[in-house]
Amino acid sequence: MADPQENPFLDDPEAEEEEFDLDAAMEEGDGPTDHARANVDAIVAERDEMRDRLMRALAEAENVRKRAARDRVEAEQYGGSKLARDLLPVYDNLARALEAAGDAKDGIVEGIELTMKELVGVFAKHGITLVAPxxxxxxxxxxxxxxFEAPLPDTKAGDIIQVAAVGFKLHDRLLRPAQVGVSSTPA
Known part of the structure; x- marks a missing residue:
């Protein structure tokens, strides 16, 4: 490889690359020796190898950039999935408390309803949706x-006959499947 101080064109970005036409030089009588021809061939081969390595490095850098952008988007969307999973039992407990309260309308029930509404609002804000069959x-x-599966008259096999717990999705990923009972009655 040439020393940069010996060749002023290596640091000049505007310097045009000039191809050495070996055959034209031979016709003009400047005939290079076999040693010079070998040197030129070696330099051209090295240049081609360096160009190939540069193109591969640029392609790899572009792939890394795209992968990092994809990972960043995924981290933004799904980074809180562990916290979301940990909050699902809170939703379940509030739903059970409301179910146990029945039709009562005292202050405690209203407080539970407001807390449930707030929790559902926070879920929606962060892309968590209910899977409620x-x-x-x-x-x-x-x-x-x-x-479970159970035969139930007037149903088809594969119909949901009971919903034990609702499920949840974070954007398009399932956090928890809805837990259901399914009919096994033959069609």
Whole structure:
């Protein structure tokens, strides 16, 4: 490799790369020796190798940039999934408390309802949505977890016959499947 102080064009970004035409030089009578031809061929080969390495390095840098951008977006969207999973039992307990209260409308029940509404609002703000199947819906193994199967008249196999617990999604990822009972009645 040439020393940068010996060649002033190496540091000049505006210097144009000039191809040495070996055949034209030979026709003009400047015929290089075999040793000079070998040196020129070696320099051209080194240049081509360096160009190839540069192109590969640029491609790798672009791939790393894209991967980092994708990882950053994923971390923003799904970084809080562990905290979200830890909050799901809070939702379940509030839902059980409201179910146990029945139709009572005292201050405690109102407080639980407000707390539940606040929790659902926080979930929505952070992209957490309920997966709440209804009785009679079809079982979807992508969103539901079958807790049991039971034959039930007037249903088809694969129909949801009971919802034990709602599920949750964080954006498009399932945090927890809805826990359901499924009919096993043959069609």
């Amino acid at each position: 209804q009785i009679g819906d079809r079982f979807d193994p992508q969103e539901h977890q079958a807790m």
